[in-house]
Amino acid sequence: MCLLWNLPKMSSRTWSLFWGSRFVKTPLQNGIGRYVQQLQRITLKFCKTHGGSQGMRDYIEKELIHFAKENPGVVVYVKPRRHRSPCLKAEYLNGGEEYISMHRLPADDIVRWMAYLRGRSGYPTDRIRKDQHTDHPSIQGPWTPWLHRDPQTNVAQYPNEDLSCVEVMGRSATEELREMFKKQKLVSSYKRSVES
């Protein structure tokens, strides 16, 4: 049997056939200067009698007040409706909306989903192509094949004897060290043979 926990992932190409992808972005350069929470209002819809809304009712009784206190910038609406399953609807400043069914979910789960909706910025959940965005990709200048090259090669006349011959490199530090080590070995073996 193969390892079940090491399942192959759906390739990004297959994914993109059905869903889109995007780069990381924030609305209105958020976070420079000040941070503005992007969730603007959230509606909790539930039924007062049905069992499927039990968790939502518990949440509204116990937890909702904390959420409202912690997020004064979010308008919270509570909307009871008869005999329909509960849901959350979040609206964001950039016009994005998200709707999540809360049918038969306990209050603990609803706490987590509320925390999720609270931190989002409202863009659709696409596959993200790169985990970084920068407007200044290279401050010291990008590398080119011309970097650090002698401009004399531009005016050289070819065939050129000097430029065509094999470049003789000096000895590297590693090579020198190796040679020193070899010498040392020779000396010590000679000494040992003399002593014995």
Added chain:
Amino acid sequence: MSLPKAFQLLRFTTYVAPRRLISATACTYGIKSRWQMPYRVTLKNRMKEMEKKGLLPTNARSDFIEWNYDSEIYAFGKRLHEEFDESLLRQALIDPSYITRETLRQQELGVEVPALQMSGNSELSTEGKDIIFDYATKFVRATHRVLPEEGVSALVDYLTSEELLSEIGHGIGLKDLILTEEYPPSQVTVVNAFQSVVAVLNRSSGLSRCHIFVKDFVLTQLVGKNIYDIWKIEDPVSILSNILLQNGREAFEPRLVFQSGKNTIQAVYQVAVYCEKQFMGTGMKWYGETVNAAVEQAAWDALSRLFQTTEAVSPIPFEKPEQLNLNDNKNMPIDNWSIDRASNIVMC
């Protein structure tokens, strides 16, 4: 005919005149699959067509049951971490068109002299516009001290343009809060409301707080923008030679630094611009497929080095605006731009 009625009729007509022939058994035994799919597809296509033509009614957010204007106003200030005077803020969000519409409606209902206790935001709007314009000009001058005045005014025009300000207005959630005749509100309406909000902040929390607000929401829009996309320079070569001429320097000398793929379709040239044997600039990221194009790229680079707008200059200090020296002094105009004076100005 109202929309739901039309849909009812449509459902009825599918029974009477189906697209395809439906066998009698299918109808009698209630097999829906034969007709339900084409019916839904038809409805969906019709919906799409109406949406394209703009015939679908768009409901304002305030038309729905779950809407509390007081809470929305409260959350607006909290969201932006600002303290607004509530009555002033409410006034800032009333467009004059809303008042005329309300007056007309009351007259239609039989009120002869409607007494509406509200005033529009036109006065606040002009006040806010001036604040934004003043601060943006000072700020851009302070952050780009050697940029010619033409460039500064182009940047300020961009920052105070209707498109950008309305985008910002939408971004802080004004769309649903504005009381106006039409929905969604037009660009001008959103811009007026945003400017009024700035004016209200000035009246309720003081000018310095207001300036920080403008800096955080308007001026941060400069981040990631290329200045020369906003301030269009047609011919960088002639501008560079003009500047050198005005400063009594020799004409610049373009030198071919490197080339590759000569006489091929992928030819590329890198040219550096020198003036009196001093290096001025070279094509750093973009080279040229011809020598002339390469000279133009080098001139671009030389100009951006002179105006200190390269990629390596310090970022705008949005976190520490107190570092900036804001004053009314104008920058040098491009016709009178001095290299020596620019080199004396220390950017920080």
Added chain:
Amino acid sequence: MISCLRLVRHSSAFKTVIGNESAMHEIEIRLPVLMQLNGLRTSPFTAPVKHAQVQQEVMQDASEIHNEKFTKNVLDKVNHQILNNQCGRLFAVVYFAGKQKLVTPEDLVMVEGVFPPNIGDKIRLEKVMCVGGLHFTLYGRPLLSRDLVNVEATVVEKNLSHCRVYFRSLRRQNNRKTKFSREMQTLLRINCVDIMHKIGEIREVEGADGRIF
């Protein structure tokens, strides 16, 4: 026999005096007594080993003086830029969440996986491996001092990724497994990268910045 046993107890003193010549002499005198105790001792006595001293020679490097001048010159130039705020835009390589990222002010960086900071929090990225501007780059070995570089970021978004589908199947084995997972994603906005003081100098107090004792 009793006296012999006493001697054994005293013998722990030998450990401290091994190598001392007078003590060695004493041991030699007492040796016959010790030899009587051969069967009682836990470990046999071994004569101390005399290590030959390593001869080290200090080599004068001819290029050292030149290097010193060169180093001082470079450091002065960098310090001049730092003191006069002329470094321009700085970049930094920061290590966090198990990865190294090259960042510069106004960047967006996404962290995938569990990351405790909440939205709106300002955090300082302390593990800076490298910082540089247009004209110089400072490398840490492996990290730069906390006092030297200040990299700050704001948490802008906490989100879940798109639903990733993990699917495997063995053909003709009636064996299929599908998994769905959404990872936590945190988006950071880099606010500033600053060099706080001059380089190449020994400071009175180091590493105490921001610490509460």
